[in-house]
Amino acid sequence: MAGERVKLQVSEREGRGSGDARRLRKAGVIPGVLYGKGKGSYAIAVPERELRRVLTGQGGLHAILDVVLEGKNTTHASILKDYQQDPIRGHISHIDLQEVRLDQPIQASVTVSLIGEPAGAKEGGVLSQVQREINVEALPMEIPEHLDLDVSGMAIGDTLRLADLPPVEGVTYLDDPEETVLASVGLPAREVEPEPEEGVEGEELPEGEVPEGEEAPEGAAEGEGDAGSGEQADPGSTEG
Secondary structure, three states: OOOOEEEEEEEEOOOOOHHHHHHHHHOOEEEEEEEOOOOOEEEEEEEHHHHHHHHOOOOHHHOEEEEEEOOOOOEEEEEEEEEEEOOOOOOEEEEEEEEOOOOOOEEEEEEEEEEOOOHHHHHOOEEEEOOOEEEEEEOHHHOOOEEEEEOOOOOOOOEEEHHHOOOOOOOEEOOOOOOOEEEEEEOOOOOOOOOOOOOOOOOOOOOOOOOOOOOOOOOHHHHHHHHHHHHHOOOOOOOO
């Protein structure tokens, strides 16, 4: 279970434009928004190191963040609602935090981890993970960090669905139990060799023609020239 509460100190920021966000990122600070339980929200900024420390802890992305605004004593129990990453560097470039009540269930996406080696793999089968995340509902402190699915008993042709995922107390799976395929074991794809193109090999050429890129046999041209000169000679001419 996540079950971990981590304190996160943030500061409010005045600007909300893209120029202000770029300035913060250059200074090693990540811009974001903290959405309150009501309609209110705060534009916030958090040091990148502090954010990395929080999100790589035991609770991971599902940790309960006790957010404290700089200069204030109020703690906002929150979760990471969404985040954006730099497409080139892969670093987090923006975060959205959502304040929650710890006594009310929330919905979240949880990663499914495949455990074990399928029996069908020993026969040449290939394991494929079809769905990597499922949607769940639980109290904020009960959201699992991940869910384990044992695939060791799978043979070639077997499929495991959400209905095969062991239940977790306090957690409700929201996706269709029969339609949501999590893993399957199939035969490896065969490599099909391309058929030779017609007319490339064994193509007959008219007499006297040479395939492109090849030279005529030595002496062939001379023979043709001699035969031609013999035909043009005057049969009735003699010397003297």
